[in-house]
Amino acid sequence: MVVESNATTAESVVTPERILQLGLGFWGSKALLSAVELGVFTELAKGPATEERLARALELHPRSARDFFDALVALGVLERNENLYSNTAEADMFLDRMKPSYVGGLLEMANARLYSFWGSLTEALQTGQPQNEAKAGGNFFETLYAEPARLGQFLHAMTGLSMGAHKAIAAKFPWGRYQTFVDVGCAEGGLPVQVALMHEHISGGGFDLPPAEPFFREYVRSFGLEERLRFYSGDFFADSLPQADVLAMGHILHDWDLEEKKTLLAKAHDSLRDGGALIVFESIIDNERRENSFGLLMSLNMLIETPGGFDYTSAMCEDWLRDVGFRETYVEHLAGPDSMVVGLK
Amino acid sequence: MVVESNATTAESVVTPERILQLGLGFWGSKALLSAVELGVFTELAKGPATEERLARALELHPRSARDFFDALVALGVLERNENLYSNTAEADMFLDRMKPSYVGGLLEMANARLYSFWGSLTEALQTGQPQNEAKAGGNFFETLYAEPARLGQFLHAMTGLSMGAHKAIAAKFPWGRYQTFVDVGCAEGGLPVQVALMHEHISGGGFDLPPAEPFFREYVRSFGLEERLRFYSGDFFADSLPQADVLAMGHILHDWDLEEKKTLLAKAHDSLRDGGALIVFESIIDNERRENSFGLLMSLNMLIETPGGFDYTSAMCEDWLRDVGFRETYVEHLAGPDSMVVGLK
Numbered sequence: 001m002v003v004e005s006n007a008t009t010a011e012s013v014v015t016p017e018r019i020l021q022l023g024l025g026f027w028g029s030k031a032l033l034s035a036v037e038l039g040v041f042t043e044l045a046k047g048p049a050t051e052e053r054l055a056r057a058l059e060l061h062p063r064s065a066r067d068f069f070d071a072l073v074a075l076g077v078l079e080r081n082e083n084l085y086s087n088t089a090e091a092d093m094f095l096d097r098m099k100p101s102y103v104g105g106l107l108e109m110a111n112a113r114l115y116s117f118w119g120s121l122t123e124a125l126q127t128g129q130p131q132n133e134a135k136a137g138g139n140f141f142e143t144l145y146a147e148p149a150r151l152g153q154f155l156h157a158m159t160g161l162s163m164g165a166h167k168a169i170a171a172k173f174p175w176g177r178y179q180t181f182v183d184v185g186c187a188e189g190g191l192p193v194q195v196a197l198m199h200e201h202i203s204g205g206g207f208d209l210p211p212a213e214p215f216f217r218e219y220v221r222s223f224g225l226e227e228r229l230r231f232y233s234g235d236f237f238a239d240s241l242p243q244a245d246v247l248a249m250g251h252i253l254h255d256w257d258l259e260e261k262k263t264l265l266a267k268a269h270d271s272l273r274d275g276g277a278l279i280v281f282e283s284i285i286d287n288e289r290r291e292n293s294f295g296l297l298m299s300l301n302m303l304i305e306t307p308g309g310f311d312y313t314s315a316m317c318e319d320w321l322r323d324v325g326f327r328e329t330y331v332e333h334l335a336g337p338d339s340m341v342v343g344l345k
Numbered sequence: 346m347v348v349e350s351n352a353t354t355a356e357s358v359v360t361p362e363r364i365l366q367l368g369l370g371f372w373g374s375k376a377l378l379s380a381v382e383l384g385v386f387t388e389l390a391k392g393p394a395t396e397e398r399l400a401r402a403l404e405l406h407p408r409s410a411r412d413f414f415d416a417l418v419a420l421g422v423l424e425r426n427e428n429l430y431s432n433t434a435e436a437d438m439f440l441d442r443m444k445p446s447y448v449g450g451l452l453e454m455a456n457a458r459l460y461s462f463w464g465s466l467t468e469a470l471q472t473g474q475p476q477n478e479a480k481a482g483g484n485f486f487e488t489l490y491a492e493p494a495r496l497g498q499f500l501h502a503m504t505g506l507s508m509g510a511h512k513a514i515a516a517k518f519p520w521g522r523y524q525t526f527v528d529v530g531c532a533e534g535g536l537p538v539q540v541a542l543m544h545e546h547i548s549g550g551g552f553d554l555p556p557a558e559p560f561f562r563e564y565v566r567s568f569g570l571e572e573r574l575r576f577y578s579g580d581f582f583a584d585s586l587p588q589a590d591v592l593a594m595g596h597i598l599h600d601w602d603l604e605e606k607k608t609l610l611a612k613a614h615d616s617l618r619d620g621g622a623l624i625v626f627e628s629i630i631d632n633e634r635r636e637n638s639f640g641l642l643m644s645l646n647m648l649i650e651t652p653g654g655f656d657y658t659s660a661m662c663e664d665w666l667r668d669v670g671f672r673e674t675y676v677e678h679l680a681g682p683d684s685m686v687v688g689l690k
Binding site: 015016017018019020021022023024025026027028029030031032033034036037038059060061062063064065066067068070071073074075076077080090091093094095101103106107110114115116118119121122124125126127128160161163164285289290291292293294296297299300301303308310311335336337 | 360361362363364365366367368369370371372373374375376377378379381382383404405406407408409410411412413415416418419420421422425435436438439440446448451452455459460461463464466467469470471472473505506508509630634635636637638639641642644645646648653655656680681682
């Protein structure tokens with residue numbers, strides 16, 4: 001038996017486990033996306049359920065329902081006590097469709113669109129061409145803005161998704177120095193609402209395409225902020241931007257190519273009063289381009305989704321801001337992969 | 346400014362970041378799969394390269410090559426020093442096609458097949474039906490075994506994938522008590538080779554379908570073990586298994602339904618001499634079904650790939666082993682998500 005004992009040193013050999021976990025990581029990811037699509041978390045928000053009851057409510061075939069639910073337990077989004085499944089606190093807050101904090105709209109979109117489009121990543125890398133609806137002559141934004149129900153869901157998902165960044169901007173930016181604020185590409189108005197809630201002296205609103213207006217109005221009214229926050233309707237390439245002390249652009253610039261990015265930044269500079277500030281925020285890539293994997297992958301998502309969009313480092317953004325005339329710039333981390341780059345006019 | 350400072354407590358709010366990272370986890374996973382498909386690691390195994398040289402060698406469009414390479418840096422599979430990209434030690438060992446330790450064949454298969462089939466996970470969960478080639482009337486195993494080049498690559502990928510488990514079995518099982526060993530569903534013979542290398546008194550070989558024979562012979566000969574290890578040709582449902590002191594079934598049982606699993610276990614019991622042992626190993630699910638997410642997701646992969654296959658806990662396997670006549674059973678962890686369940690006749 002001595003042979004066997006000595007031989008256990010063979011175990012310390014390098015294994016391919018981490019590589020395989022990453023390469024097969026789409027399994028766990030797709031399991032969560034299907035769970036959101038099927039409404040697992042919305043169902044369990046009503047109360048804990050047995051495998052049988054949950055499978056029946058979701059109309060799942062009995063063959064793999066238990067494996068599916070237990071995989072979600074192992075992935076940390078469900079809990080199981082005795083034979084009852086329930087949501088984790090995190091899943092209950094963010095994945096129950098009935099709660100205002102729901103972010104599953106983004107995951108529903110990822111499940112219905114991005115998962116399959118990313119299947120063509122290799123072709124995207126070889127051709128530099130988008131792999132979404134555009135490949136078949138479609139246009140995601142046109143389709144999205146043409147269907148109010150779908151648009152509302154999408155805009156609401158964006159609000160949930162950016163909540164951490166919005167609260168951090170409301171907390172970290174020196175709002176005391178300014179009076180008026182407009183968020184450019186505001187969707188439902190998640191950022192103006194957070195800023196207005198935390199800073200009573202601020203008024204302004206949000207700028208977006210006309211179809212976003214009813215969703216903005218409804219969201220702002222739900223906080224009783226309709227006296228201080230209004231909707232500015234327009235197209236940020238065709239029209240000029242509203243005048244304000246502070247403007248923001250969140251998850252906007254990465255959709256566009258370099259020339260378009262600079263056009264938008266110059267328009268913002270034009271609309272700010274002297275002494276005003278522009279806040280650019282999204283998953284800004286670290287300057288060394290080796291830490292923020294989410295930001296780098298988001299840039300590949302812009303390859304999949306847009307003709308020329310890309311994500312960028314804070315150093316690149318600061319250069320562009322100075323190029324279009326901002327006198328001073330600085331960078332501050334917000335939440336998760338998001339940072340803001342601030343330009344002072 | 347006091348208002349801003351106090352307000353930073355808003356940051357400690359729960360964020361949806363972990364859920365979004367999991368839900369969008371397919372981005373990083375697909376980036377690695379595309380990198381393997383494109384031969385990034387095989388190219389860099391020749392030596393470090395600049396972005397331009399690497400993009401040219403791989404015929405990538407310049408638009409997103411740098412984001413792609415830097416995303417692979419952030420994901421921990423490439424390194425970058427100055428402007429030169431190179432493989433991590435792990436990627437160089439397991440993702441260079443020219444090395445015998447290459448496991449990319451499995452990831453190539455996942456990229457070419459499983460990624461898109463998993464896109465139909467929701468339908469699989471609703472119907473209980475496979476979502477692979479079978480959906481269009483095809484048969485993966487028949488197609489695989491009909492093309493020798495593709496089969497060779499697949500079998501070799503299985504060897505690399507299971508190397509950690511094979512070395513652990515060679516080290517942990519009490520081989521001193523036995524003389525002969527046959528691995529059932531042996532592919533190239535990775536397990537018999539590891540056992541024979543570590544235990545000079547062991548002889549035997551591997552059992553698999555006839556098309557696997559040339560790959561087994563070549564692999565075994567590359568270790569100079571052809572005198573001790575032979576190929577047993579057959580179909581484990583149509584034919585009886587070879588007689589031996591020890592039999593093994595690795596990553597076999599999960600392909601089949603409960604009745605088929607028990608048929609295979611009973612056949613193994615029949616072919617063992619009294620006092621012999623059967624080693625069952627794969628990503629055995631923990632008995633609590635809440636830790637081994639890989640094993641649980643592998644079971645969903647069996648839903649995607651087979652009409653009735655599923656993964657199982659060690660307790661389930663021990664029950665089946667006793668049902669077919671084994672007098673004693675035990676469980677031992679091997680490497681990563683793999684464990685073995687041993688039945689003693």
